[in-house]
Amino acid sequence: MNSRTFAAFVGPSVFMMLLFIAFPLVSVFKQSFYVTQPIYETVEKETCTPGFLTQTCVTEQVSQPKLDEHGEIITQTQYVGLQSYRNVLEPERAWRAISDGSWHVLSTINFWKALRFTLTFTLITLPLVVGCGLGIAILINNAARAIRGPVIFVSLLPFIITPVIGVLAINWLFRGDGILTAMMEWWLNRDIALFAQAWTIEVLMMLYRVWHVAPFAAIIFYAGLQTVNQDSLESAVIDGATRWQRLKYIVIPHLMPLIIFVAMIHLMDSYRVFEEIVGFSSQGYVISLQWLTFDYLTPDQAGNRSISRASANSMLTMIGVVILLILPLRRTWRDHKGGH
Amino acid sequence: MTLKTILMAGAMSIATTGAWADCAFENEVPLKSLSAGFEAWKAVTDAMAECGNFSASLDQEFREKQPEAFAADPALYQIGGVSNATLVPLLNAGTIRPLDDLVEKYGQDLLPNQLIKVDGKTMAIAMMVNAQHLMYRDDVLAELGIEEPKSYDDVLAAAAKIKEAGVMDYPIGGTFETGWNLGQEFINMYMGEGGSFFGDGNMPAINNAQGVEALETLKAMTEYMDPEYLVSDSTYVQQQFQQGKIAMANLWASRAAAMNDEAESQVVGKVTMAAAPMGSAAPATTIWWDGIVLASNMSDEEADAAFRVALEGMDGDMVSANNDAAVWLSPAYSAGDLAAGAAASAAGGAKAYPASGPMGIMHTALGNGLADYLTGAKDAQTTLADIEADYITAAKEAGLISN
Incomplete structure (x- = not known):
């Protein structure tokens, strides 16, 4: 392929990536170092609100943004350096908690509370997703050809459901006297409140995530299983290898690149855990990094939002993903180099 | 239907x-x-x-x-x-x-x-x-000989009696969902105690005796509430009422008609609308x-x-x-x-919600920060101090407090 044709093919996609990925990233990066705010003045204002028969009027000092001659709010943007990052990380408070050895206090600071859950969530679901995915793939592979189609369809179903809907469904099944909680209560003969403490909510979230993502892993592994060298498997059987030994010494090494791939995708996805928090409205107990960005961005009823802190937090989230990906990426890189 | x-x-x-x-x-x-x-x-x-x-x-x-x-x-x-x-x-x-x-x-x-x-x-x-005001199950309270609760002490005493009599496990409902709802509950209590939210220059002023009192009342109520209270919003409390699971709640007037909706409610005609319970200064509502x-x-x-x-x-x-x-x-x-x-509630002297730019930030900070007190992760003073710190960070970023 000459370079012209190559450019014509790749050009549009590079352009799109610059426009939709690189540019927003740079803009968020820049915003995390700046703060834009209206200029307020304090004025005395009389406000009247309805009572039942009469009005109640109060006169008070209120802060009110200054408007320019076109009626637009005058804003100023100033460079604040790492201040927004400091506001998110709260390093002094965190350091004090660490030097006191008080894990408990550290886990009440928003960012660290979110980081703790995000990491736990990511690292616990990872082996479960890979394990369940492999299990389902082997199950499909061993199913009789006649029922293989339906089995694939059924095992893919959880992956098709929109995440928010899936989370809400779990919420309704377990919240209060939801069907499944009621069943468990009847079975164990005791009162169960799954949304009344952090750990049960976390377990539900992880179960949901594994249920949701395992089919994706399964379908990739199933594809990989089709290319396992049948001769090696047969000779292994002749040599008297058990099913487990065949899996351990032939199938898994063969699938390793795919396992790394699935692990990487899962790390990236689950580090941005969000739907679970919103769907369970669990922010009283459990929050995640991505939810924190969302919370900073959501305007309150008076219209204030914290865009700088949101930017800083999303940059930190990205850095976290990159750090998590270093290990599997290094391995892929080594394999890649070794292969040539 | x-x-x-x-x-x-x-x-x-x-x-x-x-x-x-x-x-x-x-x-x-x-x-x-x-x-x-x-x-x-x-x-x-x-x-x-x-x-x-x-x-x-x-x-x-x-x-x-x-x-x-x-x-x-x-x-x-x-x-x-x-x-x-x-x-x-x-x-x-x-x-x-x-x-x-x-x-x-x-x-x-x-x-x-x-x-x-x-x-x-x-x-x-x-x-x-x-406005949020007290709704209570007339029949349940009358049967146990309980008068209409006028203050939160009355509400708590009534709840204790109902629980003791074995009528309900969790007699009180509340819109305690973390976020806006929970923030609003604190604001109700704090205004009922006669507290004010800001000092000069939009600086926060909630870390005081009234703030602690408001927190303690909220916590005392949770003992009589379904343990999943931190996820319970207005609709959830309304349903708890309709299904006869709770006897008292401080709920929005706009939800009152639902109590008598025959298609949904099992307690038609049994819920009485009363003034919001009194704090030491005013009815605890806005x-x-x-x-x-x-x-x-x-x-x-x-x-x-x-x-x-x-x-x-x-x-x-x-x-x-x-x-x-x-x-x-x-x-x-x-x-x-x-x-x-x-x-x-209005006749009793309930105040209007003190809406303003700083109040928007305060409401969010309260909504996010109160859960730590209710779950026992922090004591009252630390909770209020942390909420104030949170407020100051956000208000500085919004330009409402000068650096």
């Missing part, structure tokens, strides 16, 4: 397609409105639609859209539905117009207390008020209003039409047809038993 609803909806849509319906004039100017999406707004916008050439957006996320939509020139919506809190960003941005000339021209039927005045200028027309504003970025002709349509939406016919949907501000409104709680 469903069939009835569908038939009703069908009938409504037929009614709203023609301009022939129950409207005093025929509207020629295309108009749009953006408001919250609860029952009362549905009734009002349906009545507006009878004038023709009108479309309404009822949107729970309206407060995120409204400031931007009104700042556009021409404004994307001519009529806005606001409450005392969501009025603030529009007032700050100067995107809504004074209504005095229009009130003079068309507003003869308005009550004087419907006119929301800021610095002497009418900026909004209120149509209803809303009074809210909902009403309409008009955008400044539109022609005077459009504003004229928009105002007339809006008035048609909240006229006497609409109020009589939807009497129980809200506590309406209208001469045509007949305050029944359902409005008794809100009225009694």
